[in-house]
Amino acid sequence: MAKTKHALSPKFSLILLNLFIVAATAAAITTANTNGFDSPSFKISRPWPFKKLNKPVVLMISCDGFRFGYQFKTDTPNIDLLISRGTEAKHGLISVFPTMTFPNHYSIATGLYPAYHGIIMNKFTDPVSGEVFNKGLQPKWWLGEPLWVTAVNQGLKAVTYFWPGSEVPKGSWTCPEGYCPHFNLSIPLEERVDSVLSHFDRPEDEIPDLLMLYFDEPDQSGHNYGPDDPRVTIAVSRVDKMIGRVIKGLKKREIFDEVHVIVLGDHGMVTNCECDEKAIYIDDLADWIKIPSAWIKSYSPVLAISPQWDKDVENQGEKNAEVVAKMNEALSSGKVKNGEFLKVYLKEKLPERLHYSESYRIPPIIGMVGEGLIVRKNRTNAQVCYGDHGYDNQLFSMRTIFVGHGSRFSRGKKVPSFENVQIYNVVAEILGLRPAPNNGSSLFPRSILLPFGATRDLT
Numbered sequence: 001m002a003k004t005k006h007a008l009s010p011k012f013s014l015i016l017l018n019l020f021i022v023a024a025t026a027a028a029i030t031t032a033n034t035n036g037f038d039s040p041s042f043k044i045s046r047p048w049p050f051k052k053l054n055k056p057v058v059l060m061i062s063c064d065g066f067r068f069g070y071q072f073k074t075d076t077p078n079i080d081l082l083i084s085r086g087t088e089a090k091h092g093l094i095s096v097f098p099t100m101t102f103p104n105h106y107s108i109a110t111g112l113y114p115a116y117h118g119i120i121m122n123k124f125t126d127p128v129s130g131e132v133f134n135k136g137l138q139p140k141w142w143l144g145e146p147l148w149v150t151a152v153n154q155g156l157k158a159v160t161y162f163w164p165g166s167e168v169p170k171g172s173w174t175c176p177e178g179y180c181p182h183f184n185l186s187i188p189l190e191e192r193v194d195s196v197l198s199h200f201d202r203p204e205d206e207i208p209d210l211l212m213l214y215f216d217e218p219d220q221s222g223h224n225y226g227p228d229d230p231r232v233t234i235a236v237s238r239v240d241k242m243i244g245r246v247i248k249g250l251k252k253r254e255i256f257d258e259v260h261v262i263v264l265g266d267h268g269m270v271t272n273c274e275c276d277e278k279a280i281y282i283d284d285l286a287d288w289i290k291i292p293s294a295w296i297k298s299y300s301p302v303l304a305i306s307p308q309w310d311k312d313v314e315n316q317g318e319k320n321a322e323v324v325a326k327m328n329e330a331l332s333s334g335k336v337k338n339g340e341f342l343k344v345y346l347k348e349k350l351p352e353r354l355h356y357s358e359s360y361r362i363p364p365i366i367g368m369v370g371e372g373l374i375v376r377k378n379r380t381n382a383q384v385c386y387g388d389h390g391y392d393n394q395l396f397s398m399r400t401i402f403v404g405h406g407s408r409f410s411r412g413k414k415v416p417s418f419e420n421v422q423i424y425n426v427v428a429e430i431l432g433l434r435p436a437p438n439n440g441s442s443l444f445p446r447s448i449l450l451p452f453g454a455t456r457d458l459t
């Protein structure tokens, strides 16, 4: 645990500076700190300009696996309405690596890369304790400070509805009854929307400041059928109808223009097939190196290898480097099928833009798998196609959507793509919260939000 950093340190600050080089954010970003907004102009001290709600409110909705571009598959009048009246990441929101559900939802919530918030994959083994994380709720796995904790720590009210990680007790957050239902995918999307909307019918001083809602579609359909299947188009339409239900419910309560609605996803989706044409088989590397199955913690979309050397083997780091060298020699030999679509790294040698080394939980050897390719130990004769995600976050197919609507978001504004670790500071700024240390830039919100008090004409 000691090596998994989630508090500000000199090295952490250095990483923060490096972020500005890789994050495709607004050009104005030139430096960073993690102290939040110190400028008096960002303190909420002016009269709130609205009538129904006496405070800023954020409703964030995650549509799992909503690949950027899905909005062009079919009519999405409700998402289109938010885009036309709000601010959109023009070419999509960039997920963090690995582009998996739990790491990304928790990066959105904490502003931290997975190496710092601890959820390095959906499923992984702690190399020290040997314990397996598999989307479990034990607090020890979940590092950093998610938005709902920041909110309640600073006296605000937060509601979560199935957001990954939100059922984990943390600090003053205990997943309170009535504000944090327990995960149950059988609950229809309509019921989730109506439950969240019902919080606006509470007495004024009980209305939450922060609401975070999770839809498991269109991810499920994307996995089952692949992103180009007509059933995914139907799922996209259904998600849009749920956004419409949110808009209608807010309009009915005459608060549509007062609530900041943020619609986003966690990652994209790409077709992959369990067939020889799209596969790389580890056993095909046997002439160069034999990799025991016990070493392989994950095959794809991220190949993760943790060599199990005998305790008396010295220089295990060098031995790991030899494994990497031999694997890459095999893969680039031209004799391994699809070998050109897998590149293997010691984790500390991964491209810096991935921010995927600073955790002891990350296995020492990571293979970057080509878009839509799979890795298996050996041939299985399976012939099935489906959809998956988890690949390099630089791939366009791994991008998702970001739309912000509400008084702090300009009408019809398009912003360059940015990484989802920036969102924590955006929400903190809207709510007037002091952000916890995180990997986002404290200046980023100024590139996407209107200053407080300069709210646009909403008529």
Ligand SMILES: [Zn+2]
Residues within 6 Å of the ligand: 064, 065, 100, 101, 102, 219, 266, 267
């Ligand atoms: Zn997901």
